[in-house]
Amino acid sequence: MHTSTTSSLMSNYGRPTITFERGEGSRLYSIDGREFIDALSGIAVCGLGHAHPEIRETLCTQAGKLVHTSNLYGIGVQEELADNLTKLSGMHNAFFCNSGAEANEAAIKIARKYGHQRGISDPTIVCMYGSFHGRTMGALSATGNAKVHENFSPLLGGFEHIEYGNINEAKSALEKANCVALMVEPIQGEGGVVIPSRGYLTRLRELCDENNALLILDEVQSGIGRTGKWFAFQHEKLLPDVLTVAKALGNGVPIGACLAKGAASEVLSPGTHGSTFGGNPLACSAALKVLEIIQRDSLLDRAAKLGRLMVTRLNDVLSDVDGVVEVRGKGLMLGITIDRPCAEIVNICFERGLLINVTAGNVVRLLPPLILSDETAETIAAGVAEAVVFFLSKNEKQIGKL
Numbered sequence: 316m317h318t319s320t321t322s323s324l325m326s327n328y329g330r331p332t333i334t335f336e337r338g339e340g341s342r343l344y345s346i347d348g349r350e351f352i353d354a355l356s357g358i359a360v361c362g363l364g365h366a367h368p369e370i371r372e373t374l375c376t377q378a379g380k381l382v383h384t385s386n387l388y389g390i391g392v393q394e395e396l397a398d399n400l401t402k403l404s405g406m407h408n409a410f411f412c413n414s415g416a417e418a419n420e421a422a423i424k425i426a427r428k429y430g431h432q433r434g435i436s437d438p439t440i441v442c443m444y445g446s447f448h449g450r451t452m453g454a455l456s457a458t459g460n461a462k463v464h465e466n467f468s469p470l471l472g473g474f475e476h477i478e479y480g481n482i483n484e485a486k487s488a489l490e491k492a493n494c495v496a497l498m499v500e501p502i503q504g505e506g507g508v509v510i511p512s513r514g515y516l517t518r519l520r521e522l523c524d525e526n527n528a529l530l531i532l533d534e535v536q537s538g539i540g541r542t543g544k545w546f547a548f549q550h551e552k553l554l555p556d557v558l559t560v561a562k563a564l565g566n567g568v569p570i571g572a573c574l575a576k577g578a579a580s581e582v583l584s585p586g587t588h589g590s591t592f593g594g595n596p597l598a599c600s601a602a603l604k605v606l607e608i609i610q611r612d613s614l615l616d617r618a619a620k621l622g623r624l625m626v627t628r629l630n631d632v633l634s635d636v637d638g639v640v641e642v643r644g645k646g647l648m649l650g651i652t653i654d655r656p657c658a659e660i661v662n663i664c665f666e667r668g669l670l671i672n673v674t675a676g677n678v679v680r681l682l683p684p685l686i687l688s689d690e691t692a693e694t695i696a697a698g699v700a701e702a703v704v705f706f707l708s709k710n711e712k713q714i715g716k717l
Contacts, residue, residue, distance in 0.1 A: 338365025
């Protein structure tokens with residue numbers, strides 16, 4: 316897999332030369348006729364697979380009626396989507412935007428305004444090392460990854476980073492007088508599919524309550540059925556004050572949402588925040604259909620079952636392989652930790668017709684669509700396990716020659 320140097324596009328993406336012209340379900344087809352299994356779902360976006368016929372029909376129908384009016388006017392389908400999402404999440408209201416980064420920017424603004432309303436002139440939001448919240452400046456500043464910060468200083472102030480999973484550090488940070496919120500991913504996706512110990516989120520909820528701070532959950536990657544629940548926080552018994560979602564919500568149509576409850580739901584007033592395209596009829600129609608299909612086809616249970624199947628099959632091959640640290644997952648959010656940098660596994664899988672990626676340098680990440688057949692799930696697990704074994708054996712041979 317090689318990168319192209321002849322393009323009128325900016326070079327912020329290291330694009331492979333392959334170009335896909337169509338997709339169907341879990342498959343993508345390139346312009347030169349090659350078939351690939353997409354075990355990434357466009358990075359947790361196409362949870363219902365590619366070119367889903369009902370999504371296509373919904374988009375065509377809505378485009379034939381109305382695509383955009385602006386939020387100066389009522390948008391019925393936006394209201395309907397907000398009703399659905401608040402019922403599924405336990406939140407009270409919703410703000411719609413176009414991406415996960417935008418949803419997190421809205422959450423940050425809610426937290427800061429919440430602090431100012433309490434008389435705190437320098438509000439601080441506690442965030443996690445290893446986190447990823449987006450590449451816009453507020454979301455980037457909240458992100459706890461020095462690599463993505465590089466060359467973009469000065470970052471915005473008002474953020475304090477602590478160790479993910481460390482309750483003592485969370486307690487100390489939240490007890491500071493200017494702390495107004497804690498922002499956390501229930502599972503760190505870009506950080507390496509890091510799954511905290513059970514009860515971690517519940518304890519964070521308790522600490523936020525004790526210190527009158529908002530709990531903000533970033534479910535941009537883990538939400539909309541990815542982990543076998545509508546939202547990953549629902550594996551425990553708690554509710555956040557603010558919840559952000561995007562990615563799979565539109566199955567490829569750009570849409571994000573910032574949901575809030577309680578005091579957080581009353582912070583934004585007319586003129587304090589907005590989005591030109593956010594909550595447009597086209598995107599909201601797609602999102603409504605996504606929610607309908609997931610519910611109707613029992614895809615939450617399906618994601619949980621497929622995830623268990625894939626972890627079992629991966630462990631069948633990899634549990635005793637030197638160099639494999641751990642296979643883990645929650646639903647169809649899966650990670651395989653290798654004891655060394657392993658980006659080469661992406662290319663090995665690519666050459667075998669399988670799309671995956673490596674995050675945090677040494678974690679093979681799988682985010683396949685929720686509509687997988689058992690057979691395709693088995694094929695992905697077998698193909699990835701084989702690629703990992705090939706990489707490690709090749710790597711050991713190269714070390715032996717040194």
